[in-house]
Amino acid sequence: MGSETATDESRVGRLDGRVALVTGGGSGLGRATAVLLARRGARVVCLDLAGDAARSTTLLLESSGQDHLALSGNVARQESVDEVTAAVIERFGRIDVLVNSAGIAEGKAATLDQDLAHWQRIIDVNLTGSYLMCQAVARTMRDTGGGVILNLSSIAGVIGLPRRTAYSASKGAVSMLTKVLAAEWAPYGIRVNAVAPGYIRTAMTERLMAEGRLDLEAIIRRSPTGALGTADNVAEALAFLASDQARFITGVVLPVDGAYTVYGSPEDAYPGVLGDGHD
Numbered sequence: 001m002g003s004e005t006a007t008d009e010s011r012v013g014r015l016d017g018r019v020a021l022v023t024g025g026g027s028g029l030g031r032a033t034a035v036l037l038a039r040r041g042a043r044v045v046c047l048d049l050a051g052d053a054a055r056s057t058t059l060l061l062e063s064s065g066q067d068h069l070a071l072s073g074n075v076a077r078q079e080s081v082d083e084v085t086a087a088v089i090e091r092f093g094r095i096d097v098l099v100n101s102a103g104i105a106e107g108k109a110a111t112l113d114q115d116l117a118h119w120q121r122i123i124d125v126n127l128t129g130s131y132l133m134c135q136a137v138a139r140t141m142r143d144t145g146g147g148v149i150l151n152l153s154s155i156a157g158v159i160g161l162p163r164r165t166a167y168s169a170s171k172g173a174v175s176m177l178t179k180v181l182a183a184e185w186a187p188y189g190i191r192v193n194a195v196a197p198g199y200i201r202t203a204m205t206e207r208l209m210a211e212g213r214l215d216l217e218a219i220i221r222r223s224p225t226g227a228l229g230t231a232d233n234v235a236e237a238l239a240f241l242a243s244d245q246a247r248f249i250t251g252v253v254l255p256v257d258g259a260y261t262v263y264g265s266p267e268d269a270y271p272g273v274l275g276d277g278h279d
């Protein structure tokens with residue numbers, strides 16, 4: 001009995017034998033998630049618009065001893081989504097976990113000054129891309145008896161961030177997409193969840209800071225933890241949701257934001273940065 005318990009415990013969080021497809025796997029949260037899922041035993045397919053970036057992630061995974069695959073593709077195009085899904089099925093025969101991390105955050109302008117092309121680009125990748133991937137992969141999951149789909153929402157999908165119009169609308173919609181699909185696909189054994197990260201240090205946020213579109217000190221003052229999150233913080237949450245330990249969790253949008261969205265006081269959340277100290 002004792003050794004049985006020990007064996008079970010050693011399998012907690014493990015993804016051995018699973019096939020995970022990570023979109024946006026060439027960078028940031030997608031890359032960190034691909035690395036962690038491989039460490040937990042999954043065979044990982046990295047899909048990215050930037051094929052070289054996807055390949056460089058799979059090189060990082062080689063030490064796991066599993067078979068991995070890098071693919072170049074565009075989640076916003078139906079033909080590309082169909083090709084990618086077919087390529088994964090041809091190679092591995094199944095997809096057990098889908099992580100939709102491909103996304104763009106370009107542009108932060110007054111809504112009255114935006115044009116339709118800007119709106120459309122962001123909606124196409126973040127929302128339509130997630131929808132197309134969910135649909136194509138769920139068809140295969142239905143045929144193989146189930147799976148787990150994980151979407152990337154954002155604090156921008158929870159609270160109103162001025163001038164992040166299309167991005168925020170896309171993320172709010174991704175949260176709702178997650179709930180609808182969880183309700184609809186539970187009978188197929190498909191769980192659908194999302195994480196809503198706060199400000200996380202990745203290429204995306206480094207780029208926004210370099211362009212002067214994110215003010216690091218202001219973010220830290222507004223963050224109860226006084227810190228940005230790490231890509232590993234988000235990857236750990238996704239790996240948990242992908243695991244059997246989350247088997248009765250579906251339809252949730254899990255904040256991974258260090259209490260950013262629940263903070264409601266008018267004062268700075270982290271006055272320590274100003275030298276005022278904490279109570």
Ligand SMILES: NC(=O)c1ccc[n+]([C@@H]2O[C@H](COP(=O)([O-])OP(=O)(O)OC[C@H]3O[C@@H](n4cnc5c(N)ncnc54)[C@H](O)[C@@H]3O)[C@@H](O)[C@H]2O)c1
Nearest residue numbers: 024027028029049074075102103152154197200202203204
């Ligand atoms: N970094 C953060 O602070 C943060 C916070 C909340 C939510 N998110 C969300 O997490 C996801 C990942 O963000 P990140 O910070 O890792 O970004 P990132 O820019 O580091 O990585 C995104 C990856 O997606 C790829 N990609 C873009 N468009 C694509 C397309 N059409 N098809 C396939 N691949 C495409 C890019 O090439 C890139 O490799 C995004 O959806 C983002 O909105 C990020």
